[in-house]
């Protein structure tokens with residue numbers, strides 16, 4: 001069996017899995033890792049610091065090494081450290097401040113917490129604004145679907161396993177790369193409309209079936225009647241709209257409506273990824289994907305109400321409704337791309353203004369530290385929407401490192417993209433959960449991609465809708481060759497949600513590199529102080545450590561206030577350099593991946 005670890009461009013990120021030995025309870029792994037391989041793991045360096053900024057602290061350490069934060073060091077032998085002690089809520093840093101491009105530098109404590117909302121009102125059909133299309137390269141890797149590491153991000157022969165060498169702004173190498181043209185390829189409007197219509201029809205059928213059930217019998221969408229109705233509606237709608245791929249994809253999905261609890265990325269997620277996603281992948285490989293026309297999701301501002309529903313909570317009850325549409329601030333200056341040394345690195349941007357309440361002792365967790373180049377100040381000079389699609393085959397050519405944002409519906413993914421780019425309306429934001437329904441590509445500074453994805457866990461999208469989202473997002477995670485890092489967003493204003501933990505586990509099991517971005521740090525309401533928010537963050541980390549030996553990098557943000565923007569940009573910049581040096585892009589260009 002091939003070593004999965006060696007295939008990961010950033011193997012360090014998944015050391016936590018080797019070390020933890022993953023618990024059986026998180027057995028949604030598409031393909032469990034061969035434990036033997038990990039015996040030979042190398043460079044785990046015990047170091048200080050934590051959080052994204054700590055990369056700087058460890059910059060001089062062995063290249064490619066994983067540096068584990070001081071506390072909770074793992075027992076020799078790769079055992080998961082003992083349960084993290086009871087922590088005190090980390091000191092908050094409220095957030096305020098403008099999204100400045102300053103990169104985080106100084107070791108910033110870990111995230112603290114705010115939270116955001118979760119599931120909500122009914123989903124909306126998406127509309128499209130389109131643009132023209134062109135043919136993009138097929139980004140999918142043969143046979144990659146859902147096969148975990150083995151299928152994911154293979155390292156090109158000759159490419160060094162160890163991450164980059166030191167530190168140097170990436171610009172030169174990256175700037176030599178061909179500049180992406182405004183997009184071209186994507187699912188056609190007809191396909192996307194069909195997709196939306198079919199999903200809505202299926203949801204409606206499902207809702208009817210649910211209502212028909214006697215109260216008290218927790219109506220499950222996987223009810224055979226509902227499933228059959230949903231399948232029929234989906235297939236018919238897709239066929240009527242002439243979307244062969246989508247029609248088949250949905251058919252495939254509805255053929256196996258074996259729902260598992262949670263509707264999250266757990267067991268069902270895994271299977272959808274290897275099943276439905278695989279099917280989609282196969283179809284696409286056969287050239288069945290529809291014509292490519294760039295297409296943008298409609299800006300229908302739902303304004304739905306905010307009752308939070310069905311947000312499965314791991315701990316405690318969710319308190320109240322949702323946020324009120326605040327958004328990231330603007331920054332957007334200019335031309336061009338830049339990565340310049342950040343003189344005042346360490347401040348994490350101009351965003352740390354906020355409240356200090358809750359600041360105090362901070363619980364330390366064992367966190368993986370990536371040996372990335374030192375923080376740099378990054379400016380987003382250009383940020384453009386490229387296209388939307390629902391299959392990996394229709395994604396833009398994988399020319400640049402790609403960073404994808406995922407999280408529960410309404411957690412603030414689109415807002416975070418706007419915050420990162422300093423553009424107010426680049427990604428579509430809505431109070432209404434379920435706003436984003438496609439894989440949306442944005443090209444930043446003409447040399448890296450940001451990707452907005454549909455959220456998970458939105459009850460009102462219905463089982464059918466959830467399955468479809470999960471199928472293509474997971475297929476995307478498992479097969480997109482240039483995916484450098486996933487940002488898993490977690491609402492810091494609410495208690496840890498099981499679905500988020502499951503998603504983190506799914507990403508880990510599938511060897512998808514990810515970092516955790518806590519959102520809505522600014523959010524306040526009765527009972528939600530900075531200290532409470534921090535306790536949410538701490539509780540989430542602690543919960544994650546039940547399954548993992550080490551935490552992935554994490555950061556606290558507020559799109560509304562610009563908190564964490566500099567750190568995030570700096571983190572991404574470091575990853576871009578590392579990614580470029582890994583040789584993967586070149587391998588992709590040469591068709592090796």
Ligand SMILES: Nc1nc2c(ncn2[C@@H]2O[C@H](COP(=O)(O)OP(=O)(O)OP(=O)(O)O)[C@@H](O)[C@H]2O)c(=O)[nH]1
Nearest residue numbers: 325326410411412413414415430434435436455559
């Ligand atoms: N207070 C506060 N609200 C936020 C923040 N980020 C996002 N929101 C609000 O949360 C709601 C959802 O934001 P979106 O960015 O659309 O969330 P999303 O995760 O993209 O949602 P879906 O596309 O539906 O999955 C909107 O009302 C935003 O204004 C934040 O940092 N602070």
Ligand SMILES: [Mg+2]
Nearest residue numbers: 413414435436
């Ligand atoms: Mg969104």
